[in-house]
Amino acid sequence: MNTAELLSSLKIKQLYGTLPEEVTAIHNDSRRSVPNSIFICTRGFTVDSHDFFQQAIDNGASVIIAEKKLDVDLSKAALVVVNDTYKATAILANHFYDFPSTKMKLFGVTGTNGKTTVTNLIHSLLQKDGRKSAVSGTIGVELSDEKITSANTTCDALTNQRILQHALDQDIDHMAMEVSSHGLSQGRLWGVDFDIVVFTNLTHDHLDYHDTMEQYGYAKGLLFAQLGQDMTKTKYAVLNQDDAWFDTYRAATAAEIISYSLQSPADFQAENIRYYPEKTVFTLQSPEGSYTVSMNLLGEFNVYNVLAAIAALYAHGASVKHLVQFIGKLPPVDGRMDKVDIDAPISMYIDYAHTPDAIEKAIDSVVPFKENRLIFMVGTGGDRDEYKRPAMAEKASRADYVILTVNDPRFEEEEAILHDMEKGMKHANYAMIADRKEAISHAIEQSEPGDILIFAGKGQEDYQIIEDTKYPHSDRKIVEEQSLLKYGSLE
Numbered sequence: 001m002n003t004a005e006l007l008s009s010l011k012i013k014q015l016y017g018t019l020p021e022e023v024t025a026i027h028n029d030s031r032r033s034v035p036n037s038i039f040i041c042t043r044g045f046t047v048d049s050h051d052f053f054q055q056a057i058d059n060g061a062s063v064i065i066a067e068k069k070l071d072v073d074l075s076k077a078a079l080v081v082v083n084d085t086y087k088a089t090a091i092l093a094n095h096f097y098d099f100p101s102t103k104m105k106l107f108g109v110t111g112t113n114g115k116t117t118v119t120n121l122i123h124s125l126l127q128k129d130g131r132k133s134a135v136s137g138t139i140g141v142e143l144s145d146e147k148i149t150s151a152n153t154t155c156d157a158l159t160n161q162r163i164l165q166h167a168l169d170q171d172i173d174h175m176a177m178e179v180s181s182h183g184l185s186q187g188r189l190w191g192v193d194f195d196i197v198v199f200t201n202l203t204h205d206h207l208d209y210h211d212t213m214e215q216y217g218y219a220k221g222l223l224f225a226q227l228g229q230d231m232t233k234t235k236y237a238v239l240n241q242d243d244a245w246f247d248t249y250r251a252a253t254a255a256e257i258i259s260y261s262l263q264s265p266a267d268f269q270a271e272n273i274r275y276y277p278e279k280t281v282f283t284l285q286s287p288e289g290s291y292t293v294s295m296n297l298l299g300e301f302n303v304y305n306v307l308a309a310i311a312a313l314y315a316h317g318a319s320v321k322h323l324v325q326f327i328g329k330l331p332p333v334d335g336r337m338d339k340v341d342i343d344a345p346i347s348m349y350i351d352y353a354h355t356p357d358a359i360e361k362a363i364d365s366v367v368p369f370k371e372n373r374l375i376f377m378v379g380t381g382g383d384r385d386e387y388k389r390p391a392m393a394e395k396a397s398r399a400d401y402v403i404l405t406v407n408d409p410r411f412e413e414e415e416a417i418l419h420d421m422e423k424g425m426k427h428a429n430y431a432m433i434a435d436r437k438e439a440i441s442h443a444i445e446q447s448e449p450g451d452i453l454i455f456a457g458k459g460q461e462d463y464q465i466i467e468d469t470k471y472p473h474s475d476r477k478i479v480e481e482q483s484l485l486k487y488g489s490l491e
């Protein structure tokens with residue numbers, strides 16, 4: 001691409017040296033720089049990559065974008081100084097990839113819990129409706145036949161544009177993106193032009209990063225404010241009317257609101273909900289009439305998630321009748337109240353709950369058909385929001401027997417994580433077992449026919465992070481092995 005044309009999108013404070021005529025790539029990681037590329041320096045939380053410009057030049061970068069004058073050998077690369085390199089990243093990425101988000105229907109989903117579930121539901125419903133769709137979030141980026149792993153739920157501004165363009169190259173013109181509060185507050189979504197945005201809920205999480213619930217709520221609200229004022233493009237915000245932040249987010253956007261609720265009349269309302277071990281049935285009141293929804297997803301929280309997905313697709317123009325038919329055919333989302341299909345006299349579910357609210361909701365989802373005991377295993381990660389740990393255990397105390405364990409210890413002492421959680425326990429029927437495999441096998445060992453077991457915190461993840469290394473780990477595999485050991489002879 002022509003360099004001068006590309007850089008004309010920026011307010012340049014100083015240009016040192018001569019711009020090359022063409023550049024072929026943009027990078028924000030000096031280790032990945034290639035010949036004839038732009039390298040953008042940023043002040044990160046961990047390092048300041050203004051320190052790495054020389055590595056980028058050694059790798060062939062011919063333009064360095066920075067916030068200050070650097071000692072660049074101008075015979076090798078030009079130096080461009082701007083006010084804010086994070087903003088410059090978003091602007092340049094949009095121009096370089098030619099505004100891919102404006103050429104597709106983009107759904108953004110934010111909220112403390114339910115983002116992965118709702119984005120995957122939207123993605124599956126779009127595909128069932130014959131659309132070419134992609135999905136991105138905690139479980140990576142899924143394009144037609146390609147899965148790309150990502151370091152974050154919400155990728156950085158440059159990666160987002162690259163992925164959107166990559167999707168368009170594969171003729172994918174619909175995408176559902178998980179939008180994290182970290183992503184919003186760090187500007188990773190700048191320049192991503194969403195058409196339909198969805199809010200699930202806001203409860204305690206990430207206060208190590210946002211400090212207060214107000215700041216956390218404000219960060220989430222950026223998604224709605226960033227829908228913009230341009231009325232030439234129809235946009236919608238799908239909001240949970242039962243959440244305390246509904247009015248704030250409604251006021252934050254000029255876009256039309258589509259509401260959903262379980263508690264009061266809304267555009268989409270669920271009534272008469274019946275819970276079963278393998279399905280949930282409810283009556284849906286919608287702008288197109290009343291329907292019976294029967295779905296393979298469990299629990300009240302998934303009724304909220306399904307309402308959100310149906311409302312988002314309705315905003316997109318889909319018929320509610322068809323959506324209800326499609327919903328009935330979808331399997332549960334991987335690792336979210338996902339029943340383990342094994343011949344044993346106990347019911348076992350793999351779940352991803354790792355916030356107090358999600359734990360409460362996971363337990364709520366089995367209470368209606370619980371006949372014997374509920375054994376609940378729950379863990380939390382090291383080096384992350386320690387304030388939520390006692391609250392998690394307090395919610396888990398509703399189970400008859402609780403096993404406190406660890407998700408990803410990272411660099412933190414496992415015992416310290418367990419003791420933080422223990423402070424919230426409301427009864428004495430619990431064990432603390434840091435080793436996740438041992439914790440699972442203890443849960444199954446304790447079980448008796450008729451019990452329900454929930455293994456929460458890791459969902460479908462196939463690794464555990466110890467220090468900064470990912471080791472292979474699968475709750476599902478261990479659950480299957482251990483339950484065969486105890487109940488295998490019954491088959």
Ligand SMILES: CC(=O)N[C@H]1[C@@H](OP(=O)(O)OP(=O)(O)OC[C@H]2O[C@@H](n3ccc(=O)[nH]c3=O)[C@H](O)[C@@H]2O)O[C@H](CO)[C@@H](O)[C@@H]1O[C@H](C)C(=O)N[C@@H](C)C(=O)N[C@H](CCC(=O)O)C(=O)O
Binds near residue numbers: 029045048151154
């Ligand atoms: C605290 C935090 O959010 N950190 C994010 C931040 O990293 P950072 O500022 O520390 O980056 P850095 O390591 O200082 O690097 C700065 C720059 O130098 C570059 N660099 C670095 C080294 C080098 O040799 N050369 C070089 O050029 C890097 O490529 C980068 O561009 O920017 C990075 C790029 O966007 C993110 O990957 C990183 O997320 C880290 C991995 C993380 O764990 N974040 C969590 C808290 C997070 O964002 N979570 C949410 C989900 C939350 C939820 O569960 O809902 C998410 O969206 O993932």
Ligand SMILES: Nc1ncnc2c1ncn2[C@@H]1O[C@H](COP(=O)(O)OP(=O)(O)OP(=O)(O)O)[C@@H](O)[C@H]1O
Binds near residue numbers: 153304359
């Ligand atoms: N709408 C909801 N309300 C409350 N809890 C929910 C809701 N949806 C899912 N959960 C709970 O939260 C867990 C995680 O769900 P999901 O992965 O969809 O959320 P998420 O927002 O993507 O989480 P993360 O940001 O940590 O990836 C589920 O396993 C379930 O226990």
